[in-house]
Amino acid sequence: VGALRLSDNELVRQLFDGDADDAKAAKKGKAKRNAADARKSLRMSMKKAAKQQAKAKKTTVGAEFKDSLIRLMDEMSRAAPHFVRCIKPNHEKKPNLFAEDMITDQLRYTGMLETTRIRKEGYAVRPTFADFLHRYQTLTYAWNLGQAANAGACRMLLQKAKLEDWQIGKTKVFLRYYHPDELNELARPIAGAVTNLQKVSRGFVVRRRHARLVEAAKAFAAQVESLLSSCERNGATVRDAMSFLGEQDAKRDWTASYEMHQPRNAGSTKSGGKSKGGMKRMASVRWFKEVEKAKGMGMQDDQNEGGVGGFAQWFHGVISRVESETLLNKQDVGTFLIRVSESRFGYSLSTKTPSRIKHFMIDQSPDGQYMVVGNDRLFPSLNELVAHHRHSPLTEEGDKLLTPCPQKESNLRELM
Numbered sequence: 001v002g003a004l005r006l007s008d009n010e011l012v013r014q015l016f017d018g019d020a021d022d023a024k025a026a027k028k029g030k031a032k033r034n035a036a037d038a039r040k041s042l043r044m045s046m047k048k049a050a051k052q053q054a055k056a057k058k059t060t061v062g063a064e065f066k067d068s069l070i071r072l073m074d075e076m077s078r079a080a081p082h083f084v085r086c087i088k089p090n091h092e093k094k095p096n097l098f099a100e101d102m103i104t105d106q107l108r109y110t111g112m113l114e115t116t117r118i119r120k121e122g123y124a125v126r127p128t129f130a131d132f133l134h135r136y137q138t139l140t141y142a143w144n145l146g147q148a149a150n151a152g153a154c155r156m157l158l159q160k161a162k163l164e165d166w167q168i169g170k171t172k173v174f175l176r177y178y179h180p181d182e183l184n185e186l187a188r189p190i191a192g193a194v195t196n197l198q199k200v201s202r203g204f205v206v207r208r209r210h211a212r213l214v215e216a217a218k219a220f221a222a223q224v225e226s227l228l229s230s231c232e233r234n235g236a237t238v239r240d241a242m243s244f245l246g247e248q249d250a251k252r253d254w255t256a257s258y259e260m261h262q263p264r265n266a267g268s269t270k271s272g273g274k275s276k277g278g279m280k281r282m283a284s285v286r287w288f289k290e291v292e293k294a295k296g297m298g299m300q301d302d303q304n305e306g307g308v309g310g311f312a313q314w315f316h317g318v319i320s321r322v323e324s325e326t327l328l329n330k331q332d333v334g335t336f337l338i339r340v341s342e343s344r345f346g347y348s349l350s351t352k353t354p355s356r357i358k359h360f361m362i363d364q365s366p367d368g369q370y371m372v373v374g375n376d377r378l379f380p381s382l383n384e385l386v387a388h389h390r391h392s393p394l395t396e397e398g399d400k401l402l403t404p405c406p407q408k409e410s411n412l413r414e415l416m
Helices: 010-015 020-028 035-055 061-078 100-109 112-121 129-139 151-160 179-251 263-276 281-295 321-329 382-389 409-415
Strands: 335-340 347-352 357-364 370-372
Touching: 100 112, 129 151, 129 179, 179 321, 179 409, 281 335, 281 409, 321 335, 321 347, 321 357, 370 382
Parallel strands: none
Antiparallel strands: 335 347, 347 357, 357 370
16 A cells, blocks of 8 residues: 555555655655665655544544534425424323323423413414405405505505404514404305306306207208208109109000101100100199199188198198108008199099008099099089098098198298
């Protein structure tokens, strides 16, 4: 170790607390130095190291305790400590057993009773002006006024609250221990009013939102229903047209010569298809609105109860034979309806019998009277024809018109 303390390398010398002066002296006489001089320098370095070590102060138990206490006080000064005093309830170490005399003596010896008495006689609550106004300003000032936090504002609030025995300092309000309870009691109705106002406001907003959602749902449902009705109506028109073309093909004489089906005649067949097979749907609608509806046919009157759009309950507008059977399939025997024919100027009567659904044509005589094809009796109006057969048999089997079939508004919308 002594040799390392006298090393020429500075890093090695510092690691072993070597002396720079001794190292220089040893280096200076290195050429002339003999073994005796080397041993002497080594002994001198060791003695010097021993003296330096003896001079170092030794740490005692008292010094360590003092250092620990200083560190503890530094930690407490940087924090906000709270002290909890523990009271022993009894000597038996049993739960729910309190020795009153023993507890009273402990409270007295620890100074708690005296501390409580002093706190009651003094001003226990000391909020700053800003904290005091932030909590209780609704007792005097409105929230949106932005009242400055000063002594005058706090004094006015306390005077308006009719509190007694309080003091105003330079930066704080000095209150007795019971003053916060009195102020909180005065502020309780305001908090309840705020809660009720929030409840009413939120309920109003939610009800408006719900109403908008319901209206949007109804509008969407109406649009969907209108679209489906239009698709159903257009599909029925195409189906009827295809059925008519199929019937015409069945009636056509395919054994005739090819010359009977030249393009010249094909053009006349196409134009004749519209007149012979029946008019278009729009022509039927126009005929009913301009002629029949003007006479009150199919409308409600004294003998026929009203339904959708002022029409009689049994009137279903311009619908096909298949649609009428679809409506009557789920109904009871005796249910009936009357519809405007798509293939001619006239009406068709459909009724459900015990065996099947029967269809009857309703024609008009040259003088404008109505009759069921197959019956000889004439009626001055369509409504009287229906009213008569609701009590008298329609056929020899005794079929009567008992109950009108429920209407669909989509079938009658184009006739309104």
